Amino acid sequence: MAKTKRYRQKNTFMYIMLAPYLLFLFFFGIVPLIMAFFEIPAKSLTNPNGGFDAFNIVLHDFRFGTAAKHVAGFMAIFVPLMIVFVIGMALMLDMNTAKWKKYLRMAYIVPASVSGAVAVLMWYVILEPTLSPFKWIINLFGVKEATQIWQTQNLVYILAFMAFFAMAGNWILIQYGSLQSISTEILEAARVDGCSAFQLAVRIKLPLIRKYVIYMGVLVFAGGLQIFVEPQLLTTSVYQGIANAWSFDQLSYTLAFTSGDFGGASALSIMLLIPSLLGALVVIYKTDMFEDAKRVRGQKIEAEG
Amino acid sequence: MRQHLKRKYSLLAIAAAAVIGGTMVSPIAAQAAKPSILIWVDAPRLPGAQLYAKIMAPTVNVKVELHAQGDLLAKVQLFNRIKKGWPDVVFGPPNDVAVLRNPIINNAMALDSLLPAATWKAFGNGNNWCKGADGKTYCIKNDLAQSVLWYNTKLFKEFGYTVPTKMSELFAIGADLAKNHPGYSLGALGDQAANSSYFWPSQCPLNAEKSATRVVINSKDPHCTRVTKALQPLIDAKVYDPRSPFDAGFIKDVGQAGKLVANIGPSWYGDFVLRPASSYAVKAGEWTAAPMPIWDGEKVAYSGEYGGGIYTVSPHSKFPKEAVAFAMFMVGDKRNLVTVTNPDGSHGAPTFPAYGPGNALWAAKVNADTFWASSPYPAMAAQANKVFSGEKPVRYDTNGAWGAAFSPALAKDGNIQNALNAYATYISNLAQQLGYEVSTK
Known part of the structure; x- marks a missing residue:
């Protein structure tokens, strides 16, 4: 009986700690979603009769196809590059032979401290042949003018590298952290069995952090799908128009704020939510990401009985 | 159970507080006796607008805000949502007159009755851009960018x-x-x-x-x-x-x-x-x-x-006459066209005035x-x-x-x-x- 009471108290504390999150989720997640849904049938010049035809109109917008192509191209480079490079670097960092580990960790975090908006300016200067501190390298490739680099069709590569350098450092440290959670007994056992460093990394460590890798993949995917700040900054203040409605989020923004089509913008936003939501469901149901928590609670309930 | 209810009520209380907090912020009532207008301009027009506010201080409350031109449409649409907040008069790029006349935006009023015929005549062809197909004038051209x-x-x-x-x-x-x-x-x-x-x-x-x-x-x-x-x-x-x-x-x-x-x-x-x-x-x-x-x-x-900005007046303005008076100050008054001091130390309006009499003043300066x-x-x-x-x-x-x-x-x-x-x-x-x-x- 006494045990049950203590458990209930603990449960209350859990909800209190959860409350701020739930409050924010409600006001800034659920409410906007509902508002967006009711916004869709609003009448606008692009959807003069109103109604849920807005979905269809957005899908047939002349910029939708190119935005899809851009985002798909960007993700095809960015997502695999992130996963392979980050995991590779984290595994290497985890090898005990790394004498410079402390400094290396520092080195990873530095580029990550440059946020997306600042990265745009930094990369603009680096890749602008007249201003670049590395102009001799750029000239080596026969590039003399900014227009040879800064073109709409090159943006998938430029933005992918920009996003990669801004985000890779953080994820390397996070995955390094997840590698630290592997029990030393397992690693010792593997070593005793004659496992090489490479085998240890690929056969033992990698499967053990699989869920974190999937988790990262889903987050990187969702983040990439919603790319907005970098192309928007480029197109409004660096090279006017170079990335106009380049990504889905930008198209949504353009629809709302230059065509006055809030309905279409809402429809597109809700469509964008679907892949991210599916990703989240994969993490929850197809990986054992949240299993530890369940087991712990299960044990407690057993104790209670 | 009781604790469960408490939790529910405390959540409700927080939600209610948030809602009430949101509605308590109401606008301060405008003084009926003294007209007040809100002006939005870009950086080159800012010194002139600030000078105007100073000059008019005894008779009109003039509030000047610097704004990013590209954001105008977005902001107007949001003001349309909450049915308040529109600036009375805005300086913007020339194509804005058609964009703002769009019925779903509806933020440019016909100005014909607000100025005497002689003033309109003095524009010559300078204000043709602002004339709609219906023959009415929907903006005042600040400058020509010919x-x-x-x-x-x-x-x-x-x-x-x-x-x-x-x-x-x-x-x-x-x-x-x-x-x-x-x-x-x-x-x-x-x-x-x-x-x-x-x-x-x-x-x-x-x-x-x-x-x-x-x-x-x-x-x-x-x-x-x-x-x-x-x-x-x-x-x-x-x-x-x-x-x-x-x-x-x-x-x-x-x-x-x-x-x-x-x-x-x-x-x-x-x-x-x-x-x-x-x-x-x-x-x-x-x-x-x-x-x-x-x-x-x-x-x-x-x-x-290439450019050649315009002033538009919101149909929601309570003081359209005062709003137009500001635009005319900018295009026709010597204090803005010739003497106002700009941040870089130069004087007067930087661009070719579209209004004939104002243009004559500006010519002497150039x-x-x-x-x-x-x-x-x-x-x-x-x-x-x-x-x-x-x-x-x-x-x-x-x-x-x-x-x-x-x-x-x-x-x-x-x-x-x-x-x-x-x-x-x-x-x-x-x-x-x-x-x-x-x-x-």
Whole structure:
């Protein structure tokens, strides 16, 4: 009986700690979603009769196809590059032979401290042949003018590298952290069995952090799908128009704020939510990401009985 | 259970508090006795607007806010949602008059009854842009951005050129530069430059609105192709640059390197692009402006416009008369046009006033400026009434489309006809989306 009471108290504390999150989720997640849904049938010049035809109109917008192509191209480079490079670097960092580990960790975090908006300016200067501190390298490739680099069709590569350098450092440290959670007994056992460093990394460590890798993949995917700040900054203040409605989020923004089509913008936003939501469901149901928590609670309930 | 209920109630209480907190913030009631207006301007218009607020302080509460022009439409739409917050009068880019008249935006009122007929008459053709198809006037034009031929008198003398009066003569200079003086330039074509300097003066039909529901867009019209045919060999010969005139590389490689020989550009080009030390930094005593060269076979040497801002008044304004009075101060009062001190130490309004009487005041200021080889004012005045009127304000973002479709295509392979076609396709799509029927004739 006494045990049950203590458990209930603990449960209350859990909800209190959860409350701020739930409050924010409600006001800034659920409410906007509902508002967006009711916004869709609003009448606008692009959807003069109103109604849920807005979905269809957005899908047939002349910029939708190119935005899809851009985002798909960007993700095809960015997502695999992130996963392979980050995991590779984290595994290497985890090898005990790394004498410079402390400094290396520092080195990873530095580029990550440059946020997306600042990265745009930094990369603009680096890749602008007249201003670049590395102009001799750029000239080596026969590039003399900014227009040879800064073109709409090159943006998938430029933005992918920009996003990669801004985000890779953080994820390397996070995955390094997840590698630290592997029990030393397992690693010792593997070593005793004659496992090489490479085998240890690929056969033992990698499967053990699989869920974190999937988790990262889903987050990187969702983040990439919603790319907005970098192309928007480029197109409004660096090279006017170079990335106009380049990504889905930008198209949504353009629809709302230059065509006055809030309905279409809402429809597109809700469509964008679907892949991210599916990703989240994969993490929850197809990986054992949240299993530890369940087991712990299960044990407690057993104790209670 | 009790704790569960408590939790529920405390959540409810927080939610309720948030809702009440949100509605408690109500606007302070305006004083009935003294009119008050809210003005939105960009940075170049800020000193004049602030001066106006100071002058009017005893009789009108004037609040001046600096705003980013690109955000206007977004903000107005949000104000439309909450039914308050609209600025009374806004300075913005010229195409905004059509965008704001769009019934779902509805933020530009007809101004005809707010000023005496004599004042409207004094604008001459200067305010034609603001006239809707219904004959009513929906904005007040701050300045004309008519194109003129800016040229370097020193280089002209050195290379033995005379000031061209025909476009073919200008292109002949281009051909000679390519042959005998490689590296020298006639300017950049990116962004709106190619349009305001070449396509628009050549009467190329790109945003020719015929009615509220029909617009003519035809990049293959002979008035367009004569431009692309003339410019293409000179782009290939690097006499014309596919970059934007504001591109950092172009500024450094051409502008500041003293490689610019002549440049068709708007009337504000001199003080905003050629002269500033951070821009092309041309030398004192070398540059001036000439009237536009005429296209062969034409009777009028038309200009295009690159900007040329407007004032619009919100139909939600409680004091439209006071709002219009501000616009008239900006375009017609000596204190703004000539004497106000700008942050860079210069004086007066920076651009060519569209309003006749104001323009006369401003002319004296430009004529007194010793920076130019000779006053560029006569050329500006010659072109003031020659802006080709076939190009109209339209409901879609024409200027943004130059950056979005034309510049990237031009940068890609330097083919200007392809770039123009890309622009035409892009704006045709935009126009159709906003309810226009698009035709080629």
